[in-house]
Amino acid sequence: MTLKTIAEHLGVSRMTVSNAFSRPDQLSEDLRARILSAAEELGYAGPDPAARALARGRTGVVGMVLTNSPRDAFTDDVAVGFVRAVAGSLADAGYSLVLLHSSGSNGVVPARDIAMDGAIIYSCSPAASAFTALRERRLPIVNVEGLPVPGVPDIGIDNATGAYQAAEHLVKLGHTRVAIVVAALDADNAPASEISLETASPTIAGRLDGWMRGLQQAGVVPTILGTPALEMDEILRERIDRMLDDPPTAVLAYSDLVALEVMDRARDRGILVPEQLSIVGFDDNPIAARVSPALTTVRQDIDAKGDAAAHALLSLLREETPVSPQRLPTALVVRASTAHSPS
Amino acid sequence: MTLKTIAEHLGVSRMTVSNAFSRPDQLSEDLRARILSAAEELGYAGPDPAARALARGRTGVVGMVLTNSPRDAFTDDVAVGFVRAVAGSLADAGYSLVLLHSSGSNGVVPARDIAMDGAIIYSCSPAASAFTALRERRLPIVNVEGLPVPGVPDIGIDNATGAYQAAEHLVKLGHTRVAIVVAALDADNAPASEISLETASPTIAGRLDGWMRGLQQAGVVPTILGTPALEMDEILRERIDRMLDDPPTAVLAYSDLVALEVMDRARDRGILVPEQLSIVGFDDNPIAARVSPALTTVRQDIDAKGDAAAHALLSLLREETPVSPQRLPTALVVRASTAHSPS
DNA sequence: CTGAAAGCGCTTACAG
DNA sequence: CTGAAAGCGCTTACAG
Numbered sequence: 001m002t003l004k005t006i007a008e009h010l011g012v013s014r015m016t017v018s019n020a021f022s023r024p025d026q027l028s029e030d031l032r033a034r035i036l037s038a039a040e041e042l043g044y045a046g047p048d049p050a051a052r053a054l055a056r057g058r059t060g061v062v063g064m065v066l067t068n069s070p071r072d073a074f075t076d077d078v079a080v081g082f083v084r085a086v087a088g089s090l091a092d093a094g095y096s097l098v099l100l101h102s103s104g105s106n107g108v109v110p111a112r113d114i115a116m117d118g119a120i121i122y123s124c125s126p127a128a129s130a131f132t133a134l135r136e137r138r139l140p141i142v143n144v145e146g147l148p149v150p151g152v153p154d155i156g157i158d159n160a161t162g163a164y165q166a167a168e169h170l171v172k173l174g175h176t177r178v179a180i181v182v183a184a185l186d187a188d189n190a191p192a193s194e195i196s197l198e199t200a201s202p203t204i205a206g207r208l209d210g211w212m213r214g215l216q217q218a219g220v221v222p223t224i225l226g227t228p229a230l231e232m233d234e235i236l237r238e239r240i241d242r243m244l245d246d247p248p249t250a251v252l253a254y255s256d257l258v259a260l261e262v263m264d265r266a267r268d269r270g271i272l273v274p275e276q277l278s279i280v281g282f283d284d285n286p287i288a289a290r291v292s293p294a295l296t297t298v299r300q301d302i303d304a305k306g307d308a309a310a311h312a313l314l315s316l317l318r319e320e321t322p323v324s325p326q327r328l329p330t331a332l333v334v335r336a337s338t339a340h341s342p343s
Numbered sequence: 344m345t346l347k348t349i350a351e352h353l354g355v356s357r358m359t360v361s362n363a364f365s366r367p368d369q370l371s372e373d374l375r376a377r378i379l380s381a382a383e384e385l386g387y388a389g390p391d392p393a394a395r396a397l398a399r400g401r402t403g404v405v406g407m408v409l410t411n412s413p414r415d416a417f418t419d420d421v422a423v424g425f426v427r428a429v430a431g432s433l434a435d436a437g438y439s440l441v442l443l444h445s446s447g448s449n450g451v452v453p454a455r456d457i458a459m460d461g462a463i464i465y466s467c468s469p470a471a472s473a474f475t476a477l478r479e480r481r482l483p484i485v486n487v488e489g490l491p492v493p494g495v496p497d498i499g500i501d502n503a504t505g506a507y508q509a510a511e512h513l514v515k516l517g518h519t520r521v522a523i524v525v526a527a528l529d530a531d532n533a534p535a536s537e538i539s540l541e542t543a544s545p546t547i548a549g550r551l552d553g554w555m556r557g558l559q560q561a562g563v564v565p566t567i568l569g570t571p572a573l574e575m576d577e578i579l580r581e582r583i584d585r586m587l588d589d590p591p592t593a594v595l596a597y598s599d600l601v602a603l604e605v606m607d608r609a610r611d612r613g614i615l616v617p618e619q620l621s622i623v624g625f626d627d628n629p630i631a632a633r634v635s636p637a638l639t640t641v642r643q644d645i646d647a648k649g650d651a652a653a654h655a656l657l658s659l660l661r662e663e664t665p666v667s668p669q670r671l672p673t674a675l676v677v678r679a680s681t682a683h684s685p686s
Numbered sequence: 687c688t689g690a691a692a693g694c695g696c697t698t699a700c701a702g
Numbered sequence: 703c704t705g706a707a708a709g710c711g712c713t714t715a716c717a718g
Binding site: 355356357358359362369370371374394396397398399400 | 687688689690693694695696
C-alpha cells in the first residue's frame with residue numbers, strides 16, 4: 001500500500017498523489033478530493049514518513065541527550081522541567097523530541113543511529129560519546145549547561161550571580177561558619193583554599209565562584225564537601241554526616257535535593273533548621289516550597305532555559321544567523337530555612 | 344559524503360562498505376579495518392539513519408503519546424515516572440522514545456508523520472486523533488490506562504482493589520460521612536446514587552467501584568464531587584470549597600495531587616488533618632511521603648507499569664505471541680493523613 | 687569473501 | 703494543472 005497503489009487505482013501518476021498529500025496547491029481541489037477519498041477507502045494512511053524523511057532530507061525529529069540515561073535524568077525535577085519546556089517549544093514549531101539514551105549493550109548508539117534533524121545536549125561532557133557522535137554527523141546541536149565547545153551554541157544560567165546572592169544573604173544574617181556541599185567535585189570537608197577548580201564543571205565552578213565571592217566580603221572561608229559522583233551518593237552522605245558532627249551554622253548546597261538531604265540528616269540529629277543551622281539550596285525545585293521549613297534557594301527559570309535551547313536549535317535548523325550564547329538570570333528566593341546565626 | 348564516497352575512494356563496492364558498518368561478519372577483518380579508517384579519515388559518520396530506516400523498514404524509534412501534550416503530562420510525577428520507566432526498558436532493547444505531541448497549528452501530526460516502529464498510548468481516548476492516526480498506519484501499539492480497544496494490548500493497574508482497601512480503611516476508622524473527589528466526571532456534591540458511571544473512564548470507574556464497595560460494607564453512602572476536566576481546575580476547586588463548608592470526616596481523592604489540594608484548602612480554613620478530616624489519595628506520588636502530614640494513599644507501581652508497557656510493545660515488534668492484558672497490583676499505604684472519625 | 691542488481695517509498699525540480 | 707525522470711542513501715537476497 002503505497003502512493004503507487006493509489007495512483008494506479010485512479011489512473012494518475014504517483015506524483016499527483018504525492019502532491020495531493022504534500023502540496024495541495026499543485027492540483028485541482030476536485031482531483032485532490034478524489035485522491036484523498038480513494039486513499040481513505042483503500043486504507044492508505046499517507047506518505048510513509050521514513051521514505052519522506054529520506055527524500056526530503058528532514059525528519060521532523062529533534063534529539064535530546066541527557067546527562068545520564070533518561071532513566072536517571074527523569075528522577076530530577078529540574079531536568080524534567082527542562083525536557084518539558086523544550087518539548088513544548090519544539091512542538092509549537094512542529095518538531096517532536098526523541099530521548100537519546102547512551103549506547104546500550106546491544107550496539108545501538110542512538111546519537112549515531114537515530115534519524116533526526118538536530119539535537120539538544122543537556123549537561124554533558126563534550127567527551128561523552130553521544131556528544132562526539134552528534135558532532136561527527138555534523139548535525140545542528142545546542143549545548144545546555146555544558147563546557148563551552150567552539151562552534152556550538154551555548155545556553156546556561158548565570159550560576160555565579162545567584163550563588164553570590166545566596167552567600168551574601170548568609171553573611172548578612174551573621175554567619176561565619178559556613179559549609180558548601182557540592183557534587184561532581186571530590187572534597188572531604190576541606191578548606192576552600194585546598195580545592196582545585198580546574199576539573200570542576202562550569203556549573204559547579206560558576207556557583208563556587210559566586211559563593212566564595214559572597215562570603216569573602218565578610219572574610220568567611222567556607223569548608224567544602226563534595227563527591228566525585230554527579231549526584232547524591234553514599235560518599236557525600238557520609239561526608240555530610242561528618243560535617244554535622246561539628247556543624248557549621250549555615251550550609252550552601254549545590255541543589256535543592258542535596259539541601260533537603262542535609263535538612264533530613266540535621267533533623268535526625270536534633271539540629272534545628274533554621275534556628276541552629278541555616279540551609280540554602282539551588283534550583284527552586286518544585287519541592288523546595290512544599291517542604292517544612294520551606295527552603296531558601298536560588299531560582300532558575302527552567303521554562304526559559306528550555307525555550308531558549310529550543311529556539312536556539314530552531315534557528316540553527318532554519319539556518320538563520322548563529323545564536324549568541326545565553327546566560328539566563330538567577331535570583332535568591334528567601335523562605336524559612338535560613339535565619340540569623342545562633343552564635 | 345555517502346557510502347559511495349568511501350567505496351570509490353577505496354575501489355570497493357558500496358555494498359562492501361555497507362557490510363563493514365552493518366554486517367562485520369561479511370568481510371575480512373583486514374578489509375573492514377581499512378574501510379573504517381578511511382571513513383574516519385574522510386569524516387564519514389556511518390550509514391545515514393534515514394536511508395537505513397527506509398531500506399530496513401525499521402527505525403529504532405518508538406512513539407509515546409501522552410494524555411495531553413508532553414508539556415502538560417510532564418507536570419505530573421506519575422506520568423513522568425511512567426515515561427521514565429518506559430524509556431529505560433526500551434533503551435535496554437535498543438529503542439529510543441519519541442514524544443508525540445498532538446497536532447500543532449502547523450499541520451504536523453506526529454502520530455501520522457513521524458517515522459517509528461510502534462507506539463505506546465498513555466491514558467488517551469480511543470477517539471483521540473493520535474490514536475486513530477496510529478491505527479490507520481497499522482503500527483504495533485499498546486494502550487495504557489485507556490478504554491479497551493479490540494485488537495490492542497492493554498496495560499493498566501487494578502484500580503478497584505486499591506480503592507476498596509482505601510475505603511475499607513476509612514470504614515474501620517469509623518467514618519460515616521465520606522466525600523469522593525474525582526476528575527473526568529461531572530458531579531457537584533451529589534449523592535453517589537445520582538452519578539452515572541457510563542461516561543466515566545475505566546480508571547475512574549474502577550476506582551469508584553472499589554470505593555463504593557468498600558463503603559457499602561458499612562452502609563456508608565458517599566457524596567461525590569468532580570469536574571469534567573481531566574485535571575484539577577477551577578470548577579473542582581470551587582466544589583471542594585463548597586464541600587468544606589460542611590465538611591465530611593473523610594475524603595477519598597482520585598489522585599495525590601487532588602488530595603493535597605483538599606489538604607491545603609482544609610488547612611486554610613483551620614480544619615485539622617487528620618484530627619477533623621482524614622484524607623486518602625491515590626498513586627503514591629513521590630510527594631505524598633514528603634508532605635506534612637504524610638499522605639495515606641494507594642500505591643501503584645509505576646516502574647512495573649512502564650516495564651510492562653515496554654515489554655508488551657517489544658513482543659509485538661518481535662512478532663511474538665500476542666500479549667495478554669495486564670492488571671498490575673495496587674495497595675494501600677497508611678501514613679499520617681488518616682485517623683479515627685471525630686464523631 | 688566480494689559485488690552487480692533490484693528495491694525501500696517518497697519528493698524535487700522541470701518540462702509540457 | 704499534470705506527469706516522466708532522476709535521485710534521496712542505504713540494505714537485502716543472490717550469484718560468483
